[in-house]
Amino acid sequence: MRNDLVSQRAQSIMDSGSFQLVMDYFVNTYRKNVLESSDIADFTFGNPHEMPLQGIVDALKTWSVPRNKDWFGYKNSEPNAQAVVAKSLQRLFGMPFEPDDIAMTTGGFAAITTALKVVADSGDEVIYSLPPWFSYEPLCSEAGVSPVKVTIDLDTFDLDLAAIEQAITERTRVVIVNTPHNPTGKVVPPETLGRLAEILENASRRIGRRIYLVTDEPYNRIVFDGVEYHSPLEFYPYSFMCYSYGKTLLAPGQRMGYVAMPPTMPLDERRELREAISAVQFGSGFLFPNALLQHAIGDLEAMTIDIDHLQRKRDHVVDALREMGYEVHRPEGAFYLFPKSPIPDDQAFTDMLIEENVAVLPGVLFETPGYFRICLTANDEMIEHGLPGFARAIERASVEIAAD
Ligand SMILES: Cc1ncc(COP(=O)(O)O)c(C=O)c1O
The missing domain is CATH 3.40.640.10 (Type I PLP-dependent aspartate aminotransferase-like (Major domain))
Structure with missing residues (x-):
């Protein structure tokens, strides 16, 4: 039956794959696990995690x-x-x-x-x-x-x-x-x-x-x-x-x-x-x-966030992840990393990270399965708190791969 309430324009936006996936992530994962938890290291969206300039x-x-x-x-x-x-x-x-x-x-x-x-x-x-x-x-x-x-x-x-x-x-x-x-x-x-x-x-x-x-x-x-x-x-x-x-x-x-x-x-x-x-x-x-x-x-x-600090965060996280065994590039700009998921199912892996108190976005949200995105606007404490979670998750993933 044709839904006469919503315009075709609104419907086409709602139907667009990435909109659905992001809303679904927002409602079912972000709101439940990130917004409502003070213990999670939030590497999801490009939001500030420090006081404004x-x-x-x-x-x-x-x-x-x-x-x-x-x-x-x-x-x-x-x-x-x-x-x-x-x-x-x-x-x-x-x-x-x-x-x-x-x-x-x-x-x-x-x-x-x-x-x-x-x-x-x-x-x-x-x-x-x-x-x-x-x-x-x-x-x-x-x-x-x-x-x-x-x-x-x-x-x-x-x-x-x-x-x-x-x-x-x-x-x-x-x-x-x-x-x-x-x-x-x-x-x-x-x-x-x-x-x-x-x-x-x-x-x-x-x-x-x-x-x-x-x-x-x-x-x-x-x-x-x-x-x-x-x-x-x-x-x-x-x-x-x-x-x-x-x-x-x-x-x-x-x-x-x-x-x-x-x-x-x-x-x-x-x-x-x-x-x-x-x-x-x-x-x-x-x-x-x-x-x-x-x-x-x-x-x-004339103002900007501290780009040197961002670069230090980039280097710290990239070095630490590589040490743990992640495949990750060192980006030249913006504030994201896009590492390979250690298991093909990036959503399963990002769920595993959530269990380890680390929130990132799965590659499927970017129509690129097999990867995940880390946002470096996370503050220094979140990064320190989050890195052991990344280490535990890749260990669990390697156990899973070995068992397969
Ligand atoms: C690549 C890209 N373009 C445009 C935007 C939109 O920027 P704004 O939310 O400031 O309008 C974003 C925000 O995340 C972005 O990442």
């Missing part, structure tokens, strides 16, 4: 004092915020970004949905790589576009360019690239980005329609070992960079981000797209950040 608190206090009657009036992309972002992007990527090409959004989610909806229509295809951030599929469903999934090279965690090229059809409108990557922490190297740009340029010519790149980069300031970070938009002019302040500030509940178009995109197209982006943000439910965050952006832009 004092600078955020100070900036919000300072900028909450109204300077004029419009202080808390309706705000779209405010010129002061656009100017701050354009300057910061110029500093980071050495390109003369124009403030008008910056659309301020309520975080990365809104940036991605805006970028998708501004160029892709129902029936258009959007290519992205597995393992993906698990919200791409629901965002595609809501936008009415069809996801086309390819897999990264699981040996190097780099993009599989041949797979992307093969997946392109006449209906391809967008390719999403996420770097630094959630969940692997891979920073896509410039050689790969250059070759991807060539592929997209040639394919756009071949199919007679422009393919756009949505570059999902909320972690682009979280890189380790002095790695020189390059954005995909340095290589391909037809790009929308989607950014969120939620990661660098580790304050994901304060919703601010942006979509940026590079100055290399032809000006007449950018002019048309600026208007269209604003229209989509308006029509999708006013996806602009609230007034206070936009007032405070000059201060917020």
